[in-house]
Amino acid sequence: MEERAGEVGRAVREAPHITEILNALPYGAGILDSRRRIVAANTALTRLFRRIEPANSVGFSPGELLGCIHATETPDGCGSSSFCKVCGLLTAVRDGALGSEGVTREWRVTARDGDRLVPYDLQITASPFRFHGADFALVSILDVSGEKRRQALERIFFHDILNTAGGVKSLLEMLRHADTREEADVLRRELERAVETLLGEITTQRELSAAERGELAVHSVPVSALRLLRDAAELFFHHPVAEGKSIDILAESEEFILVVDEVLAKRILGNMLKNALEASQPGDRISLSCGKEGDRAFFTVHNPGFIDEHVALQIFQRSFSTKGGGRGLGTYGMKLLGETYLRGKVDFSSAPEGGTVFRLELPLEGGAP
Numbered sequence: 001m002e003e004r005a006g007e008v009g010r011a012v013r014e015a016p017h018i019t020e021i022l023n024a025l026p027y028g029a030g031i032l033d034s035r036r037r038i039v040a041a042n043t044a045l046t047r048l049f050r051r052i053e054p055a056n057s058v059g060f061s062p063g064e065l066l067g068c069i070h071a072t073e074t075p076d077g078c079g080s081s082s083f084c085k086v087c088g089l090l091t092a093v094r095d096g097a098l099g100s101e102g103v104t105r106e107w108r109v110t111a112r113d114g115d116r117l118v119p120y121d122l123q124i125t126a127s128p129f130r131f132h133g134a135d136f137a138l139v140s141i142l143d144v145s146g147e148k149r150r151q152a153l154e155r156i157f158f159h160d161i162l163n164t165a166g167g168v169k170s171l172l173e174m175l176r177h178a179d180t181r182e183e184a185d186v187l188r189r190e191l192e193r194a195v196e197t198l199l200g201e202i203t204t205q206r207e208l209s210a211a212e213r214g215e216l217a218v219h220s221v222p223v224s225a226l227r228l229l230r231d232a233a234e235l236f237f238h239h240p241v242a243e244g245k246s247i248d249i250l251a252e253s254e255e256f257i258l259v260v261d262e263v264l265a266k267r268i269l270g271n272m273l274k275n276a277l278e279a280s281q282p283g284d285r286i287s288l289s290c291g292k293e294g295d296r297a298f299f300t301v302h303n304p305g306f307i308d309e310h311v312a313l314q315i316f317q318r319s320f321s322t323k324g325g326g327r328g329l330g331t332y333g334m335k336l337l338g339e340t341y342l343r344g345k346v347d348f349s350s351a352p353e354g355g356t357v358f359r360l361e362l363p364l365e366g367g368a369p
Contacts, residue, residue: 012131013040013058028141032126036061036079036093039136048143062089062141066120067111086313092126093137102127107141108317116214117340119318119332121148148319164198167240193238200235204267208333211341218261218341220366225290225297226255228262232269233288241274244282250289258297259366264342268334269299272358275330276303279356292364299360307350315348334360342366 012018012031018040022029028045030038041049041057049057049065061078063071071078084090088107096103107122123142128135171191178184210216229249236242269288276286280303287302307315314320318332338346344362 010039012136015131025140028143030057030062030139030141032062032093032137032139034135036090036137038062038065045141048141062139063087063109066109067113067118068109069112069117083313086310088122089124089139092124093139096126096137097128097135102138106319108314108319110317115340117336119145119212121145121319161198161201164194164201168194168198190238197235197239200270204271204333207264207267208336211333211336216337216341218264220259220261222257222259223262223265224255225258225299226253228265228269229253229288229290229299231266232273235266235270236273236277239274239277241277245277245280246285247273247277248285248287250287252291253289254291256292256297256364258362258364260297260342260362261366264337265360265362268338268342268346268360269301271330271334272299272301272360276301276305276356276358279303279305279307295364297362297364299362300357302355302357304355305350306352307348307356312348312350316346334358338362 018031019042022031022040022042023044025042025044028042028048030041030045033039037059038057038061046057046065049062057065061071063078068078070081070083073081073083078084079087079090088105092103092105092107095105102125104123104125107120107124109120109122111118111120121144123144125140126137127139128137130136168191171187171194175184175187175191178187207216226249233247233249236247273286273288280286284304288300289302290297290299292298315331316335320332335346338344338360342362343366344360346358346360348356348358350356
């Protein structure tokens, strides 16, 4: 069977004008066999695949050539891990094979390039065809990472930051008409918190952009673990997303010192807490904790909500979000900053009966990226 598939694959590559037709296309295009292995590819596609020559791509899956972090998780390789259930490439080829017309899917891939995680936002179209009695898929792949990034930033700046700026304006108006000094003092404190939130949202996006370019500087200093938790909690005590919900630091949390970039660690913990609050209902309790395990520190944020498998498998992908179009930088940013820059680990667990716990592990003594 393998020999027969290889013979037909060679016949596809050697068919008249196949190479010329593929290379005439302005976007990445190739032909996959029934196992989603490349039998022919154009130059535009292989430029996306780390600039290898088209002939060298034969026999590999697109995920392997991109360096997808899940392509080597199991002995059976690309297409066999649990994360592959939601892979845009696999679903496009599968669904395309069921009909007579091409189907288009988003294909979000996190690849590893040395020590760096590289996110791809791709659009794949797969159309089925038969050749010498064998099934193949003609695929085209467009890199839409720039468009997805622009949509996300527009959403953040035109929605989130605009809302915060609107809150600042409202507080200023209320302060102007305050009847008593006590009322004015309360409004000033609220205004200070709103301005800090606004600056924090802008700074977060600047840091994330620098991190994706590999230009983010890390400044590690000795920091109290409990203070990191308290600062993150205080940031959200009066935030609208926390209304009707409680934020508690568990009594068993340990006090110790770790060496870490304080700003980035707070950014990650704050993002974890914000996500937990957004996933919770009025009356819910969000609990935070910290502790040590060997030479590692850990921080956890728990909420009673449950993340179903479809969301869980995609939650750290850059453009995936359950909040609508143009979102999805939150959990991705936590992973990028926590693992690439702080040399830690960001993960989560979720169960219907126990809720969801996001966990940040960090080396006690830091570590240069």
